Amino acid sequence: MRDKPLAETHVNQPGELLTVPIEVQISVSAYVKLGEPALLEEIATLLHTINHVQELQQAATHHPGGDPLTDLTDLAGTLERLSIEILARTETGNPELLADPAVAHIATTMAALGLGMGEPSLVCRGQALTILHKATGVAGVDLLPDLARVVRGCHRHDLLHTLGALRGALRRLLLVDDQPPSTTQAHDLLAASIVLSRALPGERDVDTSLHTEAERHLAAEFHAEQLADLYRDLMDLPAEESGLNPRERKLAALKASMFYKDGGSTPRYLDMINAAALLELNDGEHEEAEELFSLAFTTARSDAHLPQQVGAVIGLVSLYGGSGQNHRAEDLLITTIAENPVHTLDTALDKRAYALALTELSRLHRANGKIGPAEKLEAEAAAVLRDI
Incomplete structure (x- = not known):
């Protein structure tokens, strides 16, 4: 002393x-x-x-x-x-x-x-x-905001030796600190680990371990609204701050959402997949969008989450409609409506999703000249909404 x-x-x-x-x-x-x-x-x-x-x-x-x-x-x-x-x-x-x-x-x-x-x-x-x-x-999570900021600064100036030491410190903090991170801290953790992974590509085994630890914290702590905040933050974070290009940011946010699924919020998990798929669709990445929408549709269908299933179907409708495959889109909507009779739906959210599926199918019918069936679907959708 x-x-x-x-x-x-x-x-x-x-x-x-x-x-x-x-x-x-x-x-x-x-x-x-x-x-x-x-x-x-x-x-x-x-x-x-x-x-x-x-x-x-x-x-x-x-x-x-x-x-x-x-x-x-x-x-x-x-x-x-x-x-x-x-x-x-x-x-x-x-x-x-x-x-x-x-x-x-x-x-x-x-x-x-x-x-x-x-x-x-x-x-x-x-x-x-x-x-x-x-x-x-100091408790590890208390340092995450400053650590993430310093990591980004050192990355900009190619201070690789310093980055190596920071990565070691981050791993030690995660191992010894059991205090779960807040939304902002978990975002800092994920951002720092991603930047370190990009800055020090020669040691992927260490980076994989770091990501796993980050994702463990994310999955353990986040509530649905917090995860939505994280997703939005990752989307809004400037590329030079996050070290990621737009596509990588989407995948990072999606990855976080997938780990949250293990925390028990499947609907939120599916919402995130649909959001990521929509971003891919807007970027012209049709194969990636179809894969994500299909994953959301299949999971929502098997787990009986109608709002998320309808969201995925509408995404696929947009995708198929742009490639001349309206029949595939119609089949998905018909399947969704048939498997979820309105009298079996208990929540207002499920009933709104059902009405939305009816409306979307009526739109496709009108586009194909099926005016009578379209009007029938629209009347049914209106009746469902009035009863909510």
């Missing part, structure tokens, strides 16, 4: 020589016990220098040939090198380094220095180191 936090170190007066105060020396002795004396002595000295960045600038200004920017650039380079060294040490058996207050101090300074110098990669490294430090003592 350290006797005093680094925040209580001696502050030099202007003109006083920079020396390593006794508190930092005590901290160094603690580091030696961790097995990293050379690296951590350098860190301790650097921390003291960091406390006097302003003095460093003033000294450079008052001496001939002094260049504050050069001094700060040198300091930034040293900080970056040390951050990489710290991450390397933690990956090779000394994770205690990340828990030390010295790491938090270095991380904060890196981020601030990066902002002041206009160096976004330095900011990202500092923020990543802050997250890694916090991950040693």
Whole structure:
């Protein structure tokens, strides 16, 4: 244990020589016990220098040939090198380094220095180191929003080594934290894992494990409305933020919905499939749309979820109608109506779905010149709706 936090170190007066105060020396002795004396002595000295960045600038200004920017650039380079060294040490058996207050101090300074110098990669490294430090003592889900944001930043600047460390931290958080995530946190979790998968393609086995863990959390916690929010968020998230193109975002949202099915909400699961299929249809991806609509239709039919079955049928009607296969669309509607007699329907939602199927079939009949059957179907639909 350290006797005093680094925040209580001696502050030099202007003109006083920079020396390593006794508190930092005590901290160094603690580091030696961790097995990293050379690296951590350098860190301790650097921390003291960091406390006097302003003095460093003033000294450079008052001496001939002094260049504050050069001094700060040198300091930034040293900080970056040390951050990489710290991450390397933690990956090779000394994770205690990340828990030390010295790491938090270095991380904060890196981020601030990066902002002041206009160096976004330095900011990202500092923020990543802050997250890694916090991950040693904070509940995992509490860090997800910040972690997802930092992951995206590091990905933009190709900081692969830092991304590797963040991925390790994310996996550890998920393993030790049993607190279920909120909607926003689960979205951050999924987004971060997807970005990591794209940024570090050489280690798919790890990424698969990460996705599985993310999906386990999603399936365990989400209610239907929350999942709908997640789906909408994934659709609205800019491509550069999510690391996904539009098609990948659809599939990610659909994947989340499929895992939610295991949580017991089959109707919501089917709603999500129908929504994903409609997106595919709008994008001209007819084969993918047909596959998804057919899956929704078959599942809804076998599990007796009429609203979702009708939604899938209408999607297939749009698909088949555009390819000259109206007879297939009619057959699906006729089957749906015949298998669900109105007198067996108990809920208003089911009755509305039934009326919608009647109306859709009447529209197809009119398009094919079958005016009489169409009018009969429309009258029946109106009667069903009046009775609701």
